[in-house]
Amino acid sequence: MGGVAVAAAAVLALAGCAGSSGGSGASGSQGPRELTVWLMNGSAPTALTDALHKEFSDGHPGVTVKYEVQQWNGIQDKLTTALAGNDAPDVIEIGNTQAPKFAAEGVLTDLSADEQALNGGQWLSSLKASGQWDGKQYAIPFYAANREVLYRKDMFEQAGITAPPTSRQQWLDAIAKLQAKFGSDPDFQALYLPGQNWYALLSFIYDEGGDIAKQDGTKFTASLDTPEVQKAAEFYKQLVEVSKTKAPKDADEQTPEQAGIFGGGKVAMMIGLPWEVATAAKSNPELTKLTSGFPIPSKDAGKSAPVFQGGSNLAVPATAKDQDLAKDYLKLMTSAKYQSEFAKAGMIPGTSTDVSALEADPVNAAMAQASKSGKSVPATPGWAAIEAGQNPLKDMLTAYLTGAKDFATAAGDANAALNKAFAG
Structure with missing residues (x-):
């Protein structure tokens, strides 16, 4: 969000991804399971999510990803309702200016202990700050852009x-x-x-x-x-x-x-x-x-x-049914392999410092240069x-x-x- 999300929906067109499984193995109870993922319209196109979901399912036998694309218009109210109930999705995307609201309400899982596993050493500092509340990390960087x-x-x-x-x-x-x-x-x-x-x-x-x-x-x-x-x-x-x-x-x-x-x-x-x-x-x-x-x-x-720096974060609702599985999904989505696709599409990766794909184009290179000193609004x-x-x-x-x-x-x-x- 923060001035990025609506425009991103109109422009992102990522190349397809392929390669070996990056999953960390099945977690939680065994047997057929379903992981519900809500990403926003325009954030990650079908080519990327199809490849990622196949890789995730291959690495987690018996798991089906129920992927639902949400619209930005009205999403705050929809998330408020979903996160207050017992049928929340397992992984959600939220605008970086929305993240503190949900973190403060106690409806997101504390991911502080998972920072290293989720490529925390390369998190975009502005988005990292927007996902924090009262000294804890409740949402992690996804992608960003700046003017x-x-x-x-x-x-x-x-x-x-x-x-x-x-x-x-x-x-x-x-x-x-x-x-x-x-x-x-x-x-x-x-x-x-x-x-x-x-x-x-x-x-x-x-x-x-x-x-x-x-x-x-x-x-x-x-x-x-x-x-x-x-x-x-x-x-x-x-x-x-x-x-x-x-x-x-x-x-x-x-x-x-x-x-x-x-x-x-x-x-x-x-x-x-x-x-x-x-x-x-x-x-x-x-x-x-x-x-x-x-x-x-x-x-x-x-x-x-x-x-x-406007952009989006990823989070796991506090009432997610299989939080370990949700964290495995975040590990794959925040891996360099998939994050690099955002740079190819003209966005700043949230969990990767590799912006070489952006630097190949003068317009995107200017954004990449400025992103090094990006800031978010008050969290x-x-x-x-x-x-x-x-x-x-x-x-x-x-x-x-x-x-x-x-x-x-x-x-x-x-x-x-x-x-x-x-x-x-």
Whole structure:
């Protein structure tokens, strides 16, 4: 989840997997058994799951995998109901921003003792953190993605920009050159940046050394009213102004869909996910070869800004009928053999550091580079409600960018809304 899952559903197309059995052998009671697995639509296509389930069944005689693909729309309520009863699935996928809610409710199995067996040494740190609650590990990384700056190589070349920016100042300089070259066209936008792209704001906040909230044990307190967050908001506003973006200040990157705007051919850059290139190219196939990407630049020259890492985790419900069998399934799914298929599909593997398949493509390579400093949102149960409703960060940005509120007032109001959600 966290901005990744819905888009992932539209793009993932993994190659089939084959090879020797990676199962750890049958566990629990013997005889015919059934393992129920819920994965989300788009997370792992049929080619991968068919191969994995065959290998798992071959390694566990008498076991049938009952595989059910779930839809993201309404999944939180469906999981809440299933996990509260005695007929829960044995393995589930949950968005990384949902994981703390279910962990705190005590409906997930503690997997802390299984970390080493589940390839824990290579877990993506941001997803690992999102699966923790009160010092224990209740969900493990599955896959992830993060945002980058997608740009038109041909426009950069025509504007005399010889290399992608590697600092905020170079980014601003590039915008100035693009405006000088193409600005006479009233429809041109150097950077399409809507007023509520809070994912981009998070990168600027992290880069300034700030955060959304401070943590004390299992308690979180919003921390948007800080100099670091103010500097991040000011840079966001500067980007909006110097790029002369025509994006609405009261909507996010999906309203309207920014990939469609980029596909119109009058935009040089947008901050987005790698697969948005394919969406943009539906209206202009040439964009696939004309577009590349670079990590969101840091204020410190030569560095990239930390990024919000969205993605999914895997977990075993506390009421799963055969937890040992479920853990065997996790061992296979998190093995390098299957995790490598996510990299081939343009996703960041959750339990493997091998991103060589991503590095072969410039757009995916930028995401892989930025993922090394990825972070997740506060690991609090309250974040699930924030994601399901109107994110206070969006309201803060719109109020500040439109001048409806000064920064201190906008940040104070957002803090109050966040703290209410955290307490709930």
